[in-house]
Amino acid sequence: MSYLVKNYNRKKISFFRGKGSYLFSTNGKKYLDFVQGIAVNSLGHANPKLVQVLKNQSKKIWHVSNAFIIPEGEMLAKKIAKKTFADFVMFQNSGAEATEAAIKCARRYFYSIGKPEKNKILCVKNSFHGRTIAAIHASGSKKMTEGFGPKVKGFDHFVFGDHKSFLNKITKNTAAIMIETIMGEGGIKVVPDWCLKEIRKICDKKKILLILDEVQCGIGRTGDFFAFEKSKVKPDIVPIAKGIGGGFPVGAVLMNKKVASAMTAGTHGTTFGGNPLAMSISNKVFDIISDKKFLKNVRLRSTYFHDELRKLKNKYPKIIDEIRGRGFLIGIKLVVDQTKFIKKLMDNRLLTIRAAENVVRVLPPLNVNKKEIDQAIKIIEVVCKTF
Numbered sequence: 540m541s542y543l544v545k546n547y548n549r550k551k552i553s554f555f556r557g558k559g560s561y562l563f564s565t566n567g568k569k570y571l572d573f574v575q576g577i578a579v580n581s582l583g584h585a586n587p588k589l590v591q592v593l594k595n596q597s598k599k600i601w602h603v604s605n606a607f608i609i610p611e612g613e614m615l616a617k618k619i620a621k622k623t624f625a626d627f628v629m630f631q632n633s634g635a636e637a638t639e640a641a642i643k644c645a646r647r648y649f650y651s652i653g654k655p656e657k658n659k660i661l662c663v664k665n666s667f668h669g670r671t672i673a674a675i676h677a678s679g680s681k682k683m684t685e686g687f688g689p690k691v692k693g694f695d696h697f698v699f700g701d702h703k704s705f706l707n708k709i710t711k712n713t714a715a716i717m718i719e720t721i722m723g724e725g726g727i728k729v730v731p732d733w734c735l736k737e738i739r740k741i742c743d744k745k746k747i748l749l750i751l752d753e754v755q756c757g758i759g760r761t762g763d764f765f766a767f768e769k770s771k772v773k774p775d776i777v778p779i780a781k782g783i784g785g786g787f788p789v790g791a792v793l794m795n796k797k798v799a800s801a802m803t804a805g806t807h808g809t810t811f812g813g814n815p816l817a818m819s820i821s822n823k824v825f826d827i828i829s830d831k832k833f834l835k836n837v838r839l840r841s842t843y844f845h846d847e848l849r850k851l852k853n854k855y856p857k858i859i860d861e862i863r864g865r866g867f868l869i870g871i872k873l874v875v876d877q878t879k880f881i882k883k884l885m886d887n888r889l890l891t892i893r894a895a896e897n898v899v900r901v902l903p904p905l906n907v908n909k910k911e912i913d914q915a916i917k918i919i920e921v922v923c924k925t926f
């Protein structure tokens with residue numbers, strides 16, 4: 540009997556230890572973990588460098604209120620500002636909190652310049668920005684909002700890939716466009732670079748802010764620190780989470796100077812966000828992942844993985860329909876049943892996770908090695924053969 544609320548359909552398995560790309564279950568099995576807590580353990584399980592930081596910091600100080608200066612957070616914000624588009628950073632605890640705060644920043648900006656009527660956020664229908672009341676309405680999916688009325692106003696939606704629907708939904712009240720640079724839960728759908736550029740142009744022309752949700756696709760996952768970097772587009776606001784904590788709950792909203800100027804004292808706050816324990820770990824994660832050599836390696840290894848997966852797709856066209864994604868944010872769109880395929884992968888000791896559109900999501904740690912990729916490819920082929 541479990542006393543946990545049944546809001547998850549949990550698989551009947553649990554793990555007592557993790558090391559790098561592997562998980563060890565309580566029933567004595569070793570799994571290749573290509574879920575990594577859904578793109579969270581960016582440096583694998585129990586990364587020794589992170590363990591060391593955690594140990595050291597835990598003996599010094601865990602938590603103080605944001606009412607005081609937190610040097611570890613100051614340090615990380617400075618590093619982020621020096622290395623990315625951002626001028627300022629506001630730390631949170633999770634992705635949903637970061638997207639919510641991003642929405643607040645956009646609205647507050649227009650309020651601060653005397654245009655409070657510009658308060659609507661334009662999002663992709665059936666996207667994913669988290670599970671809070673505002674975030675589910677931002678996502679605009681019936682499945683997520685059903686039963687959680689009344690509807691939260693202030694969100695409009697357009698259809699992914701439909702330029703006309705996008706243009707039609709922009710009004711004089713639109714404050715911001717919020718999109719995932721690569722849709723994760725929605726089926727690993729990449730917004731092409733030319734499209735991001737076009738969206739930026741429209742935002743500039745119509746004086747709309749651009750929010751790029753990089754909670755899942757950011758922090759080195761695509762081989763660039765942010766997925767949008769390849770397009771050379773500069774967003775105004777970027778919520779992040781997942782990979783930046785390497786397994787410790789951390790979220791943040793990154794923003795440019797003009798947006799940050801609206802977030803004066805008292806406009807937003809958090810008890811836990813940016814505490815010394817979270818920040819010391821996150822500093823280490825940032826140092827490792829933002830390193831050029833590390834990112835180059837992500838690009839090399841992930842290109843190899845994509846090439847091998849494409850070979851499988853060509854060999855088994857009746858099983859695999861398409862290989863999607865970029866870097867280590869990979870989607871295998873299937874012809875056959877997704878649930879059965881994922882179960883068979885798991886029976887063969889490879890952990891993956893579903894996404895919409897019959898896609899199997901594959902999210903190895905960013906420091907995965909070639910041998911582990913080869914092992915995954917072998918297992919995927921074994922499963923293809925069983926269909």
Ligand SMILES: Cc1ncc(COP(=O)(O)O)c(C=O)c1O
Pocket residue numbers: 577633634635636638667668669670719723724752753754755756780781
């Ligand atoms: C793009 C995106 N935004 C926001 C979230 C919400 O993050 P969290 O689950 O940490 O609240 C997620 C989580 O999957 C996500 O993929």
